[in-house]
Amino acid sequence: MNLYTSKTEATAKRAFEAAGNGDEALVRHLIDHSFQVEDCDEEGNSLLHYAVKGKNQELVAFLVERCSLDPTWSNQNMVTPYDLAKGTPIEAYFKTVCGFGLEDCYRNPVQRGMHPDPSIVRVGEDYYMVNSSFIYFPGIPISHSRDLVHWNVIGYAVTDPKWSEENLGKLEGGRGFWAPDISYHNGRFYICATLRQNDDAPYIQTQMVTSSEFPQGPYETPVVHNVLGIDPSIFTDDDGKRYMLVNRGARIMEISEDGKEILSEPSLIWYGHSGHAPEGPHLLKKDGYYYCFLAEGGTGKGHMITVARSRNLFGPYEPCPFNPILHQKDEMGVIQCCGHGKPVQTADGRWFVVYLCSRLIDSKWGMLGRETCLDEITWTLEGWPVINQGKGPSYMAPLPFPQKTGAITDIPNQEVWLTPRTRDEKRIWEEEDGTILIRGDKKDLCEKDCRSLLVKCQPDFKFDVEFVMDLPEEENEEFTSDAGVTLYYDENTYIKFGVTKDEVFLTEYIDNAYVRTEKKPYAFHGPVTFRVETDGLKRTFLFNNSFLWQWTDVTSICSEGLVKGKRFTGAMYGVYVNGSNLLRWRQHSKIQ
Structure with a gap:
C-alpha cells in the first residue's frame, strides 16, 4: 500500500468516501479511471477498510476478488478489514476467503515489547525461545509455549550476579548478550550468544556458551570464546559432530560436544544474497540438503531473511530463487524491519519461523524495540522454503494449534524485574x-x-x-x-x-x-x-x-x-x- 500523494489525494478521498457510503458504482468508476487501489490514508486504512464500513458486501467482494485487496491488511492501529466486519454478514464472507475465523487466528507480533533476535527449538510437544537481553540482568530470557503463539518466561540463562558483574558491569548500554540461540542435544539444552564488549576491549565480539539439563535452568557458568563474529548458532550433524556458526555471512567451525572448546577455525560457507550485512546464520538439514538461513540488509527497513542450500555441509551453497524469502516491501505496513529468523518443525511435520520485526510510530519511532513474529513456512515441490506464501509478514493468521488455545505451559511464569548489568x-x-x-x-x-x-x-x-x-x-x-x-x-x-x-x-x-x-x-x-x-x-x-x-x-x-x-x-x-x-x-x- 502507498499513502496517497498531493496529486492523488482528491481522488483517493473521493473513493474512500464513496466506499464508506457503500456506493459501488462510483467506486468502480473511480477505479476504472483514476483511483489507484494501492492508495491508503494516513492511518493505513485501505479502500477495503472503508468498504467494510459501508456494509456493501458486493463492493467488498469486488475489491477482494477483482482488485486483490487483503481482508487481513492492518492499518497503523493494528485493525484489519476483517476486524471491522465482525458481527456483520461480511465476516462470514471473509472467513471463506481467508480460510479461518476471527476466533481461530493469532496476531503478530506474538511477543510484544523488546523481544529481539528470536531463536526457537522444539522438544517433544514443547517449544522454547530465547531473545537478546543486552546488558540486562538476569540475562537471556527463556520462554515456553505449546502452541507457538502464547509464550511464558520460564527462566534465564545467566543468573549469577557475580559473573554478570564481571562480564557486563562495565559495558555500555546496548552491548552485552546479542542474538542468542537455543538448541537441544543428548538431553541437554544449549544456549549460545554473542557477548558484545565495548569497542576498546581486546576482543569486541566474543561468543558465550552454556547448557542445562532443564530448559528453565539453572544453566552452567558460561564459557566465553574469543572468536570474532556475532549471532552464533549451534548445529549438530547426523554423524554427531557439532558446529557453531557466526557471521559475516555464515562461517562455520567445529566445536566439542559440550560447546566448551573450539576445534577449528571459522570457514565461510555462504556470504548471502544481497551482500549487505549478512548475519544471523542458522543451519537445518532436510531431505538430504543443508539449508543455510541468513538475516541480511541491516536491521532497518531493508532487513530480510534469505536461504541457500547444499548437499555438502561446507558447500558450495545454491541460493534460493525466491530470495529474500521474507521481506516487508510495503512502506505503509505497520510491521517493518522483518528478518533474523529461525525455522522450527512441529511434531506433525509442518514448519514455522520466528523472526524479529519493528512497529514504528509515525513510520519513524521504534519505541518498543524489536519484537517477535511468527509465520508458517511451506516448501515448494523443488524443496525451497516459502514464508507466508511470499506475502511478507502476516498481521493475522490461523492458529497453528486451535485446540491448544490457552494451553501455554505448566511451568510457572518466572518473568522478573531487570537491572542493568547486574543485581x-x-x-x-x-x-x-x-x-x-x-x-x-x-x-x-x-x-x-x-x-x-x-x-x-x-x-x-x-x-x-x-x-x-x-x-x-x-x-x-x-x-x-x-x-x-x-x-x-x-x-x-x-x-x-x-x-x-x-x-x-x-x-x-x-x-x-x-x-x-x-x-x-x-x-x-x-x-x-x-x-x-x-x-x-x-x-x-x-x-x-x-x-x-x-x-x-x-x-x-x-x-x-x-x-x-x-x-x-x-x-x-x-x-x-x-x-x-x-x-x-x-x-x-x-x-x-
Missing part, C-alpha cells in the same frame, strides 16, 4: 506479595555503575502503569534521595518522575544532560502514587491521582531518539532511587 541483592529485593524494595547506591541513572533501579519492557504503544511509593517503617534516615518512576532506555536517555524532600519533578536526560525539567513544591512524608499513561509519543503524568504534566513528544526513549553507541534495546519502565534511602513500591495497575 546487588543487598540493595534490591522483592517480597512474596510483589512489593519492591530498593536502597539507593548514590548513583544517578546516567552512571554505568548505578544498580538502584528495576525495569521491565514497555509492552505496547498504549500502556498505563501506577506505583505507590513509601518509606518502610524501619527507615529512620532523613529523606535525602530523589526517587520514583523511570521511563528508561539506557544510561544515555531516560525520564525520571519522582520526588525529593520538598518537590515533585519530571525530568528528561538525553546525551549527558537533563534537557527539560518540570517542578512543583511537595513535602514528601508518606505514601505517594505515581501514574504514567502512555499513548504513542504522548506521556501523561499523574501524582496522587492528580494531573500534573503531559509531554506529547517523548521521542528519546527509543533507538531513533539518539545516535550514540549500540542502541538496540527498547523502552522500559520501572522504579529507581538516586541517593541512599530505602524505598518501597507496590505496583497497583498495568493496563495494556
